[in-house]
Amino acid sequence: MTNNTSRVGKTHPTIIVGEIGLKFVGVKLGILGLGTVGTGTVQLLQDSAGRHPLLQDIEIYRVGVRSLDKNRAVKLPESVLITDLEAIVNDPQVEIVVEVMGGLEPARSLILKAIENGKHVVTANKAVISRFGAEIFTAANQAGVYVMLEAAVGGGIPVIQPLKQSLSVNCIHTVTGIVNGTTNYILTRMQTEGSDFSDVLTDAQRLGYAEADPTADIDGLDAADKIAILASLAFDGRIKLQDVYCEGIRQVSKTDIAYAEKLGFVIKLLAIANKVNPPAISIRVHPTLVPKAHPLASINGVYNAILVEGEPIGQVMFFGPGAGAGATASAVASDILNLAATLKASTTTPNPLLTCRHQDYCQIAPIEELVTRFYARFLTKDQPGVIGKLGTCFGNYGVSLESVVQTGFQGELAEIVVVTHDVREGDFRQALAEIHTLEAVDSIPSLLRVL
Incomplete structure (x- = not known):
C-alpha cells in the first residue's frame, strides 16, 4: 500500500x-x-x-x-x-x-x-x-x-507524512493506535459512568458519534482499515486486509471495566502492528487492558492517538481529533x-514548502502582558493578619485569589500558598513588589505559572 x-x-x-x-x-x-x-x-x-x-x-x-x-x-x-x-x-x-x-x-x-x-x-x-x-x-x-x-x-492528526518522511530513517518496530473515536467514546463513558455498553451506544448514536449502523466501528473494522494503512507505511510493505486480526468491543462489559480499574488498567480498543519475528509482523485490532501509566491510557472521548516506537527515535505519539469536518x-x-x-x-525553484518563507520578524508580546494563573509560596512571620495583608496587596493591583492556604511551618516561619485566577503578569509582579516590602514577609521561595 x-x-x-x-x-x-x-x-x-x-x-x-x-x-x-x-x-x-x-x-x-x-x-x-x-x-x-x-x-x-x-x-x-x-x-x-x-x-x-x-x-x-x-x-x-x-x-x-x-x-x-x-x-x-x-x-x-x-x-x-x-x-x-x-x-x-x-x-x-x-x-x-x-x-x-x-x-x-x-x-x-x-x-x-x-x-x-x-x-x-x-x-x-x-x-x-x-x-x-x-x-x-x-x-x-x-x-x-x-x-x-x-x-x-x-x-x-498528521501521521501519514511523518511516517513517510520524518520518521522514515528510523527502524520502526511498533505502531499502536486508538484510531476509532466512536469506540473510544463508548469505552470512556463506560469507565467514567459505570454504564452498560448498549446504553452508551444508543446515546452515542443520538449525539452523532456513532452511525445508525455502528458495525464498522464497534466490530473494529474501521480500525482494521486504518492499521493496515499505518503498517504498510511503517514496515514498507503492502498489507492484505484479510490478514488483520479483528475483534470489536461488543463483549466488553462494565464489570470488565470495573475489574480492570481495580487492577490498575483501563480498557481501550487498540490497533497494533509490530515486528514479532522480523521480517514477520503481527497486525491486529482488539480490546486491550492498558496500564494507567501508558501514554495511551489517558486518551479519552472521541480523540485518537497513535504511538510510534522505533530506533533511534524511541517513542513518538500523535494525538488529536480523529474525525470531524x-x-x-x-x-x-x-x-x-x-x-x-x-x-x-517543477516550474520554479525551490520547493515553497521546504524554503523559508519568513520575510519579517514576528511581533512578540512582552512577558508583562501574559495573562495566566500563578502559584506562589510565601514564608512569613507567624503574626496575626498576615494573610489579610497579602490579600490587600493583591487587591491593590486587581489580582484575584482562587485559594490561600497556610500549609504549615518551616522553623519559626509560617508557609502560605496562594493560587490566583487569571491575571496580567505585570499586575501580579507589581503586587509581589509591594508584598516584598511587608515587614512580616520573609521570602517568596517559589513562584510558578499554572496552566
Whole structure:
C-alpha cells in the first residue's frame, strides 16, 4: 500500500511567459463530493487568510455533487458544481482530484481513472485504500503521479507524512493506535459512568458519534482499515486486509471495566502492528487492558492517538481529533498543499514548502502582558493578619485569589500558598513588589505559572 513514486506527474500548473519571466497562476482542483469533509475542505480553501500563502494559488475548479438543487453551507459559482463525476476526472484542466465522497464504488473507479489521466489524487477514503491500495498505488507508480491519504487515518492528526518522511530513517518496530473515536467514546463513558455498553451506544448514536449502523466501528473494522494503512507505511510493505486480526468491543462489559480499574488498567480498543519475528509482523485490532501509566491510557472521548516506537527515535505519539469536518479538512488541505508545492517546484525553484518563507520578524508580546494563573509560596512571620495583608496587596493591583492556604511551618516561619485566577503578569509582579516590602514577609521561595 505504499506509494514510492518519485517522479512528478504529467500535469503541470498553468504558466504565463511575459516580460517578468515565468509566473505560477494556480493549480486547478476537481473535488468529488461535497458532504461533511468536502464542505470543510472548501471552507478552508476559501478562507486562506493567515494560512500558508500557497493556498491562494489553488483554484476550486470543479466540484462533483449528486444534486445541484441542494442548499449548501458554502457558496460556489454555478459553473463549478456539476453532477458528472467522470467529467471531472477526465477534464484535462483538472490537475489534482480530491476524492471525499466515501464508499468503495464509484470512488475506486474514479481514483483509477484520474490516475490513468495523469492526475494526482488526494483521498480521505480509508476503505478504498486498505482494500484496493495495491491496485491504486501500482497504477500511480506507473503513471508517475502521487496518491496522498493523510486524512484516511486519524482525521486531523498528521501521521501519514511523518511516517513517510520524518520518521522514515528510523527502524520502526511498533505502531499502536486508538484510531476509532466512536469506540473510544463508548469505552470512556463506560469507565467514567459505570454504564452498560448498549446504553452508551444508543446515546452515542443520538449525539452523532456513532452511525445508525455502528458495525464498522464497534466490530473494529474501521480500525482494521486504518492499521493496515499505518503498517504498510511503517514496515514498507503492502498489507492484505484479510490478514488483520479483528475483534470489536461488543463483549466488553462494565464489570470488565470495573475489574480492570481495580487492577490498575483501563480498557481501550487498540490497533497494533509490530515486528514479532522480523521480517514477520503481527497486525491486529482488539480490546486491550492498558496500564494507567501508558501514554495511551489517558486518551479519552472521541480523540485518537497513535504511538510510534522505533530506533533511534524511541517513542513518538500523535494525538488529536480523529474525525470531524474541520479536522479531516485540515488533513485533506495539507495534502493538496503538498501537491501544489510539487507542481510549483517543477516550474520554479525551490520547493515553497521546504524554503523559508519568513520575510519579517514576528511581533512578540512582552512577558508583562501574559495573562495566566500563578502559584506562589510565601514564608512569613507567624503574626496575626498576615494573610489579610497579602490579600490587600493583591487587591491593590486587581489580582484575584482562587485559594490561600497556610500549609504549615518551616522553623519559626509560617508557609502560605496562594493560587490566583487569571491575571496580567505585570499586575501580579507589581503586587509581589509591594508584598516584598511587608515587614512580616520573609521570602517568596517559589513562584510558578499554572496552566
